[in-house]
Amino acid sequence: MAKNVIRLDNVWKIFGENADQAMEAINNEGLDKAAVLERFGCVVGIADVSFTVPRGEIFCIMGLSGSGKSTLIRHLNRLIEPTAGKVEVLEQSMPDLSDKDLRSMRAKHIGMVFQHMALLPHRTVIDNVAFPLEVQNVPKLKRWEISQHALSLVNLGGFEYRLPHQLSGGMQQRVGLARALASDPEVLLMDEPFSALDPLIRRELQNQFVTLTKTLQKTTVFITHDLDEAIRIGDRIAIMKDGRLIQIGTPEDIVMNPIDEYVTEFVQGISNLKLISAASIMLDINEETLPASMDISVATRAASDTSLDNLIDLSIASELPIIITDSDGKDIGVVNKGTLLKGIKGDE
Amino acid sequence: MNANEEVLSLQKDQQQSVTRFAERRGEYYSKQFQAIQSVNGITYSFNVFAALLGPMWAATRNLWSFFWLSAIALLFSFVQLGIGLSGNLGSDKLAQADRLMAKSQEMAVKAQVALEAGASSATALLRNSTNLKTAAENAIKEANLEASGATSYVIFGFFLLLLTVLVQGFSANALYEKKYCRWRKDYSENSGFSYPNMLLGGVMLAIIFPIVIYRFIAAAPVEWIMTFPANKAIFNGAASWLDGGFDSLATSGAGFFDGISYGVRIFIEALEVILVDTPWPVTAIVILFMAWRLAGVRVAIFTAAALSYLAFLGYWEKSMSTVALLGASATLCILFGIPLGIMCAKNRTMDSFARPVLDFMQTMPAFVYLIPIIAFFGTGKPPGVLATLIFGMPPVVRLTSLGIQQVPASIVEGALAFGCSRRKLLLDVEIPLAMSSILAGVNQTILMCLSMVVIASLIGAEGLGTDVLMALQFAAKGQGLLAGLAILACAMIIDRIVQGSFKPVGKPGH
Numbered sequence: 001m002a003k004n005v006i007r008l009d010n011v012w013k014i015f016g017e018n019a020d021q022a023m024e025a026i027n028n029e030g031l032d033k034a035a036v037l038e039r040f041g042c043v044v045g046i047a048d049v050s051f052t053v054p055r056g057e058i059f060c061i062m063g064l065s066g067s068g069k070s071t072l073i074r075h076l077n078r079l080i081e082p083t084a085g086k087v088e089v090l091e092q093s094m095p096d097l098s099d100k101d102l103r104s105m106r107a108k109h110i111g112m113v114f115q116h117m118a119l120l121p122h123r124t125v126i127d128n129v130a131f132p133l134e135v136q137n138v139p140k141l142k143r144w145e146i147s148q149h150a151l152s153l154v155n156l157g158g159f160e161y162r163l164p165h166q167l168s169g170g171m172q173q174r175v176g177l178a179r180a181l182a183s184d185p186e187v188l189l190m191d192e193p194f195s196a197l198d199p200l201i202r203r204e205l206q207n208q209f210v211t212l213t214k215t216l217q218k219t220t221v222f223i224t225h226d227l228d229e230a231i232r233i234g235d236r237i238a239i240m241k242d243g244r245l246i247q248i249g250t251p252e253d254i255v256m257n258p259i260d261e262y263v264t265e266f267v268q269g270i271s272n273l274k275l276i277s278a279a280s281i282m283l284d285i286n287e288e289t290l291p292a293s294m295d296i297s298v299a300t301r302a303a304s305d306t307s308l309d310n311l312i313d314l315s316i317a318s319e320l321p322i323i324i325t326d327s328d329g330k331d332i333g334v335v336n337k338g339t340l341l342k343g344i345k346g347d348e
Numbered sequence: 349m350n351a352n353e354e355v356l357s358l359q360k361d362q363q364q365s366v367t368r369f370a371e372r373r374g375e376y377y378s379k380q381f382q383a384i385q386s387v388n389g390i391t392y393s394f395n396v397f398a399a400l401l402g403p404m405w406a407a408t409r410n411l412w413s414f415f416w417l418s419a420i421a422l423l424f425s426f427v428q429l430g431i432g433l434s435g436n437l438g439s440d441k442l443a444q445a446d447r448l449m450a451k452s453q454e455m456a457v458k459a460q461v462a463l464e465a466g467a468s469s470a471t472a473l474l475r476n477s478t479n480l481k482t483a484a485e486n487a488i489k490e491a492n493l494e495a496s497g498a499t500s501y502v503i504f505g506f507f508l509l510l511l512t513v514l515v516q517g518f519s520a521n522a523l524y525e526k527k528y529c530r531w532r533k534d535y536s537e538n539s540g541f542s543y544p545n546m547l548l549g550g551v552m553l554a555i556i557f558p559i560v561i562y563r564f565i566a567a568a569p570v571e572w573i574m575t576f577p578a579n580k581a582i583f584n585g586a587a588s589w590l591d592g593g594f595d596s597l598a599t600s601g602a603g604f605f606d607g608i609s610y611g612v613r614i615f616i617e618a619l620e621v622i623l624v625d626t627p628w629p630v631t632a633i634v635i636l637f638m639a640w641r642l643a644g645v646r647v648a649i650f651t652a653a654a655l656s657y658l659a660f661l662g663y664w665e666k667s668m669s670t671v672a673l674l675g676a677s678a679t680l681c682i683l684f685g686i687p688l689g690i691m692c693a694k695n696r697t698m699d700s701f702a703r704p705v706l707d708f709m710q711t712m713p714a715f716v717y718l719i720p721i722i723a724f725f726g727t728g729k730p731p732g733v734l735a736t737l738i739f740g741m742p743p744v745v746r747l748t749s750l751g752i753q754q755v756p757a758s759i760v761e762g763a764l765a766f767g768c769s770r771r772k773l774l775l776d777v778e779i780p781l782a783m784s785s786i787l788a789g790v791n792q793t794i795l796m797c798l799s800m801v802v803i804a805s806l807i808g809a810e811g812l813g814t815d816v817l818m819a820l821q822f823a824a825k826g827q828g829l830l831a832g833l834a835i836l837a838c839a840m841i842i843d844r845i846v847q848g849s850f851k852p853v854g855k856p857g858h
Binding site (some may be wrong): 077079102103104105106107108110111112114116117118119120121122131136179184189276308 | 758759761762763764765766767768769772776777779781
């Protein structure tokens with residue numbers, strides 16, 4: 001892939017009055033979070049985070065509330081300044097930008113969508129979408145033209161002159177997305193954009209979002225507290241806990257090789273794993289799925305009502321595909337690692 | 349753990365926590381609290397220490413409201429008892445009776461002498477003597493009556509004391525339990541058993557009780573207990589020092605004060621030219637048109653009615669100059685008030701500085717700051733406007749600041765994330781969102797300015813206020829009421845037009 005659009009190196013964020021002293025103490029004495037709180041009254045928000053995001057990738061950061069993910073994403077457009085470390089976006093070091101450059105960077109190159117929409121309640125939908133363009137002093141007619149296009153991208157044509165409070169939550173969030181897309185930025189920051197929406201709308205918006213960003217080739221950092229969503233959307237996922245990224249990898253990596261118990265617990269929590277049985281994802285037995293060269297007699301066998309969860313365990317133990325049998329013990333299908341992953345992702 | 353064990357462990361926790369709260373006699377309080385907490389209504393729980401030691405118990409246990417209430421009740425009963433027992437009741441009457449009796453005897457002796465001498469005054473003297481004797485007897489009767497009242501004082505005092513003791517005893521644990529609940533949710537609540545507090549309570553009681561009881565029992569208490577021995581010289585010195593300060597400030601700053609005065613005068617005069625010197629049909633038409641276009645038909649109809657009231661009762665000119673005065677004050681208030689409010693919202697230091705000043709401006713009675721205003725700016729309309737400014741500015745400053753602070757942080761963050769500058773943030777996000785609060789401030793300011801019009805007329809700011817003032821002086825009820833209604837009409841016209849013209853668009857979402 002192309003060069004990295006976003007690059008973070010050993011970023012720390014410590015909240016509190018004595019943040020600098022606390023940082024020094026952490027570097028010299030290796031204090032942990034609790035000790036920092038006790039000695040300096042400072043809260044460690046982000047601890048030693050490094051990652052890169054190549055162009056066009058959707059990078060999901062998954063963590064529970066309080067894990068620091070919202071703090072982390074705000075470093076990327078410098079709504080929050082890091083205490084230590086490097087933050088580079090589009091090869092610009094964010095902490096070193098002047099106020100003016102920072103504003104133009106935010107207006108032109110970084111779009112952001114918030115959990116609580118953060119639309120301007122006194123402005124019409126189209127003027128909300130046009131806000132980043134207005135900041136860049138784009139003439140009115142031009143910015144309306146662009147905003148109209150952005151609104152049509154999110155299927156909101158015809159709602160231009162409504163006020164935000166006249167729209168439903170899902171529509172408001174699509175306005176937020178249109179606003180983030182309006183100035184055609186390279187980078188999209190999504191701060192739990194779909195968390196406040198109901199499950200059906202969320203699913204719909206997730207799909208719309210993935211299609212949209214892939215066609216527009218946006219580099220996206222996507223925050224979520226929902227591993228299902230991360231797996232559904234992300235090219236890569238980073239799991240965050242207590243301000244640290246504890247594992248970064250593709251969805252397959254995360255599901256197959258959780259690095260510790262914490263991640264394991266999450267992976268187990270994926271609803272697909274318990275709900276979907278082998279019968280619903282298995283492939284027919286034929287030459288392609290089960291080459292004759294393979295010795296079927298030694299392959300692992302599982303009943304058709306085995307859950308994905310158990311299939312994963314079986315698949316880890318063996319390199320061979322798993323043969324699925326019916327209640328009479330007859331071979332009726334086969335599950336290989338590819339189908340298993342598809343099943344987990346829930347595409348089918 | 350089964351349910352029974354859970355209850356037991358809960359009880360044990362409770363006992364430990366009450367012990368930690370009470371420090372001493374934890375077991376006793378834990379039992380009492382448990383009794384109180386296990387019933388919804390009133391529980392029988394009597395605290396002997398609280399009953400007998402009342403305020404001292406309360407002080408030691410940090411229950412200061414209990415301390416004061418029981419100290420007052422005890423003091424009251426002690427005073428009753430003291431008055432009843434001290435035997436001073438009717439003593440002044442008795443003394444009077446003694447005096448009268450002595451006089452009467454003196455008269456009787458004189459009458460005897462006169463009678464023996466055969467003087468004509470003898471009968472008159474004798475009559476005097478009997479009269480005095482009757483008066484003395486009456487006085488003795490009254491004294492006895494009062495003295496017999498002493499018993500009722502004693503009885504009343506005793507029962508009050510008994511009642512206080514009982515109430516203290518029965519209420520103490522219930523109140524202490526309430527305090528315990530407060531302490532559970534906030535450990536900064538004072539708790540425990542404190543010797544310093546016991547000492548403090550003891551010292552206060554030792555000072556208060558003797559002085560009060562002495563004051564009521566003594567026939568003629570010492571003078572300094574009754575009135576504070578104030579020093580007149582301090583007052584005179586301070587007053588004349590302030591006089592001198594004002595005078596020298598007024599002379600040294602004459603140019604500055606005259607400059608302000610002059611600026612304000614030009615502003616008022618310009619407004620007066622527009623409102624008063626323009627022929628009335630033109631002014632009326634413009635006002636009506638403004639009301640219609642800015643605030644709608646209903647406001648226009650109301651305005652027409654109010655204007656005709658002013659015109660037909662002959663208040664036209666006076667009301668126009670009142671509006672000019674008001675307009676000048678309100679405009680200046682808003683012109684300075686809104687930026688000040690924004691600064692207060694953005695800057696904490698500014699806010700902590702402005703808050704007490706605004707409180708001062710609003711609380712100080714208007715008549716008091718008329719004094720320095722006359723000293724510095726003289727009399728007439730400009731000082732009237734300045735006085736109005738002091739009174740009318742605080743609401744717009746406060747409500748602007750409040751409105752800006754209440755703009756949701758998430759919306760501000762959203763705007764900043766798209767590269768919004770501070771200036772654009774203020775003008776296009778914060779002020780529009782704070783508009784309804786700012787308008788409420790403007791409305792308050794206009795109304796407060798209007799209420800100052802009458803007071804400002806005291807220092808020569810002529811207009812409708814002068815009419816009210818005159819009516820007040822001559823007790824002309826009808827005239828005063830009509831002029832007052834005219835002021836009201838002016839206020840409502842202005843307020844309705846301003847409110848109508850700034851209808852905020854869109855409400856904060858969610």
